[in-house]
Amino acid sequence: MMELFNSLFSDPEVLEVTLLSLKVSGIATLISLVIGLPLGTLLALAKFPGRSFMLSIINTGMALPPVVVGLAVAMTLWRSGLLGDLRLIYTPAAIIIAQTIIAAPVVTGLTAAALQQLDPRLQLQLLGLGASTPQMVLTLWREARLPLLAALMAGFGSVISEVGASMMVGGNIKGQTRVLTTAIVLETNKGEFERAIILGALLLTITFLINYALTWIQQRGAKQR
């Protein structure tokens, strides 16, 4: 077993698959942050008609089944699909699109929740001390920095371990779109359980590190109160 473990780590394919997983999920999480932070802030702080409806859509989106997202993205990017001309199906870009759709509601919903936990009178207080609206929002983000970081990590956690969408829109092509989760499915299907177990352990280590960091952040936040 130890021998296999060593050979796996010296196996360039394992390294390649791991790096692609981190890259694809990292980019999808960053795009989700760019979308989710302003949108979640708007939903938490602004009052406009349809706000509750939008919040419930986002909350539903937080539990989107990855295979359903995979189906929708595959149909859109398929050669005969709406964006078929872009020829993105079975590319890392397709996986990034699908993972962004999965992670963005998570980041948005948790951002809104993080800001709604702050005392609503704090906004009045900051404005009453001469903050412009952008300065007020920056101060609120700073106040909610720990739960916002948790939102980001939860977004990453939701896509790094996702398999359905990556398989459907990425196609698990060796050297191109094979990521940790799809590689595990393939090895299992081939009966290469040891290899699958080690890839699984690698994925588990990554998700453990994320959750460990999340817990540490939350504990630090709790201690400060």
Next chain:
Amino acid sequence: MTALLEIRDLTVCRDNRQVLEINALSVEKGEVLAIIGPNGTGKSSLLLTLARLLQPEKGDLRWDGMPLSALNPLDYRRRIALVLQEPLLLDASVFENIAIGLRYRGLPSDEIRERVNKWLARVGIESLSKRPGARLSGGEAQRVSLARAFVLNPELLLLDEPFSALDAPTRLRLLDDLKSILNETNTTTVLITHDLKEAARLASRVAVMLQGKIVQIGSPQEVFANPASADIAAFLGL
């Protein structure tokens, strides 16, 4: 005295309900005007309106003779300072909490340090400068909140029941300190309170507010000696 702020025919609604109807009220330069009245009578709505954080339905508000609407809201808010009942301190050091309004105004850091240090000393919390805002007692936190407002050298200070959440001895000490700071700085102040003693101790004029209306204005002695109606007398406990 000349008026810093004049209000005529002001109507304010919240949640489709009229909460304020004020025919005339002025805040003179350098005075401490206490707005007193029972809870839920619209005092805080008045303060938020004066801070331009609540939009009136109608009304003529003038700042130094000029229509308030002619002033950019942000420029206006940078001439005033607001102190609420809860200190609502940020998750940062005491120093940073006091500096926040100066940072919003983009002042150079040397000037910020100098002004914050001056007010840390003036309100007697120099030793707490580096302590996190969350680890202060109620009285200490309210001192930070006052320093955070005074450091801005506001032309108008708006205080919304700043001492009501404090125990009696702490409140008395803070009242004395605030009184001496106000005398020293001559800051025009509107103080919202339901505590008559607090009003009598700090204010040069008192406006009694009942059900969203100003029903009597005068010096504390006048108002307490000659309430204009039975309702006012009842509120004053006479």
